Every structure is written in C-alpha cells, then in structure tokens.
Amino acid sequence: MRGKKRPQKRKNKRAETGNKTVSSIVKQGDWIILYHSDKHRYVVKVEEGKMFHTTYGSINLSSLIGLKYGDEVETNVGEKLTISRANFVDRLETIHKHTQVIYPKDAAYILIATGIGPGSRVVEAGTGTGYMTAILAWYVKPSGRVYTYEIRKDFYEKALKNLENLGVLQHVEAKNKDIRNGIDEEEVDAVILDMPDPWTVTEHAKNALTHGGTIAVFIPTMPQLEKTVVSLRKTGFKQIEPTEIQLRKYKPIPEELRPETLGVVHTGYVVLARKL
Ligand SMILES: C[S@@+](CC[C@H](N)C(=O)[O-])C[C@H]1O[C@@H](n2cnc3c(N)ncnc32)[C@H](O)[C@@H]1O
Numbered sequence: 001m002r003g004k005k006r007p008q009k010r011k012n013k014r015a016e017t018g019n020k021t022v023s024s025i026v027k028q029g030d031w032i033i034l035y036h037s038d039k040h041r042y043v044v045k046v047e048e049g050k051m052f053h054t055t056y057g058s059i060n061l062s063s064l065i066g067l068k069y070g071d072e073v074e075t076n077v078g079e080k081l082t083i084s085r086a087n088f089v090d091r092l093e094t095i096h097k098h099t100q101v102i103y104p105k106d107a108a109y110i111l112i113a114t115g116i117g118p119g120s121r122v123v124e125a126g127t128g129t130g131y132m133t134a135i136l137a138w139y140v141k142p143s144g145r146v147y148t149y150e151i152r153k154d155f156y157e158k159a160l161k162n163l164e165n166l167g168v169l170q171h172v173e174a175k176n177k178d179i180r181n182g183i184d185e186e187e188v189d190a191v192i193l194d195m196p197d198p199w200t201v202t203e204h205a206k207n208a209l210t211h212g213g214t215i216a217v218f219i220p221t222m223p224q225l226e227k228t229v230v231s232l233r234k235t236g237f238k239q240i241e242p243t244e245i246q247l248r249k250y251k252p253i254p255e256e257l258r259p260e261t262l263g264v265v266h267t268g269y270v271v272l273a274r275k276l
Pocket of ligand 1: 151155
C-alpha cells in the first residue's frame with residue numbers, strides 16, 4: 001500500500017449537538033436569522049416560494065435553501081445579510097402579541113426560582129399571548145406539561161396558533177376557562193399567575209400544588225402587590241417573597257461604556273411563595 005493514496009473521507013458537513021445531528025446547510029422549514037447589523041436583524045422561517053421583505057430589500061426564501069449557515073445573501077437591491085440559526089428565544093420575537101407579555105428578565109427569574117425543569121407539571125393563568133406558556137413548555141419538555149387557563153375565547157384561540165407556530169403545543173393543555181372557578185389539576189410543581197386579580201386564585205393554587213410546590217405571581221402595580229401578599233398569607237403560604245427584578249442595559253461602545261439613556265423602567269413585581 002506504500003505510496004498509494006488513501007481514498008479521502010468525505011468532509012463531514014454535519015455537526016453533532018448532543019444526540020441530535022444539525023445540518024450546516026439551510027433547509028426548508030428552518031428558522032433563521034438574517035443579520036444586517038446589530039440594530040437590524042430578521043427572524044424568519046424558510047418556506048419555499050415565499051418572499052421576505054426587509055428595510056434593505058426583499059429576498060426569495062427559496063434561494064436560501066442549500067446555502068450554508070454563515071453565508072451572505074443579497075437582497076434585490078444589493079444589501080448583504082448573513083444567515084444564522086435562530087434559537088427558541090429568537091423565534092419568540094416573531095409571535096403576534098395581543099396582550100402584554102411577561103418580559104424575559106421576569107420569566108427567567110420565575111423559571112429559576114420555581115425550580116421548573118424537564119418533567120415539571122405547571123399550571124398557568126392567563127394564557128394571554130402564550131409567550132410565558134411557550135417558555136414554560138420549552139423548559140418542561142419532553143415529559144412535563146403546562147396546563148394554561150384563559151378566560152377569553154379569542155385570546156385562547158390566538159395563543160393556540162402561537163404555540164403551534166412555535167412547535168410547543170404538544171407540551172401544553174390549553175383551556176378556555178376562568179381559573180377563579182377552580183384548578184382541575186392536582187400535585188403540580190408550580191402555579192404561575194399573570195392576571196389582574198390573582199388573590200382570587202390563591203386558595204385554588206394551594207390545593208393544586210404538591211407539598212414543596214411554588215406559586216409565582218406577576219403583577220404590575222403596588223396595590224395588586226399588597227392584595228396578593230395579604231391573600232397569600234391568609235391562605236397559609238410560606239416563604240412569601242415579593243420582588244422586583246431590575247435590568248439595566250449598557251451602551252456596547254468601549255469609549256462610551258455607561259448605562260443606556262432610555263430603557264424599560266418598570267415591568268412588574270414577582271411574588272413567590274411555597275406550600276410547605
Ligand atoms: C397580561 S395577560 C397574560 C400574558 C401572558 N402571561 C403572556 O406572557 O403571554 C393576562 C391574561 O389573563 C387573562 N385572564 C384574566 N382573568 C382571567 C381568569 N380569571 N382566568 C383565566 N384567564 C384570565 C386575560 O384575558 C389575559 O389574556
């Protein structure tokens with residue numbers, strides 16, 4: 001065999017991520033980012049035959065299929081956009097919001113503080129846009145479940161569509177019900193409330209929770225905060241923790257490194273309590 005060239009192995013164009021193999025080639029149905037600049041990026045699902053319009057011109061999405069992640073594409077007016085993979089949080093940006101939603105800073109705190117993870121069973125109200133529902137579903141999958149209650153039929157139907165588009169509907173049981181009439185589930189790990197009068201549900205929440213389970217209430221105003229704390233105490237919840245999560249963004253310019261002049265100053269309060 002000396003002197004003979006070994007047949008070269010084909011270059012592996014696929015990368016291993018956990019037990020999944022992810023293609024480096026853009027395929028039909030992939031969620032991608034089209035990046036122009038830090039201020040302008042677009043998240044879109046690659047669908048054959050569809051045109052996508054940006055401030056920098058349009059792109060025929062069919063023309064992206066078969067290109068590599070990291071490649072540049074040109075719009076019809078010659079502007080360059082780089083193709084990258086979109087993650088779940090990028091995809092959340094694309095849903096139509098018909099209600100106020102729980103901000104990522106508050107959602108992240110609720111997730112960690114309640115100990116929600118794969119396999120958790122979580123009750124939530126109201127569903128609203130389904131933004132928090134989708135985050136919960138993403139973290140409890142594959143074996144966990146989110147039971148979400150929404151009083152308004154139109155919001156319930158729109159949220160179902162959002163959850164389907166995000167690919168998490170199979171981990172959710174959505175109900176067009178008033179949660180004040182009771183919670184059907186038992187022995188759940190957490191109850192998350194984002195509704196105007198959460199103090200009307202604390203008794204139901206306590207009955208539905210497993211021992212050691214956590215309730216997390218998101219409310220935007222001080223009077224609501226006070227009523228919630230009073231009601232949690234009365235219901236017998238322990239370790240009641242009213243909190244406010246503050247997030248301050250900074251200018252990413254080395255010679256001007258300082259907080260941004262404008263930003264979101266207030267979202268709401270998060271009250272945690274345990275059934276112990
Ligand atoms: C601020 S939105 C929730 C947004 C949601 N957390 C999200 O991130 O998309 C409040 C929702 O609670 C619903 N709601 C109000 N009272 C309710 C009740 N008693 N039972 C179920 N849903 C209720 C409203 O219709 C509304 O859709």
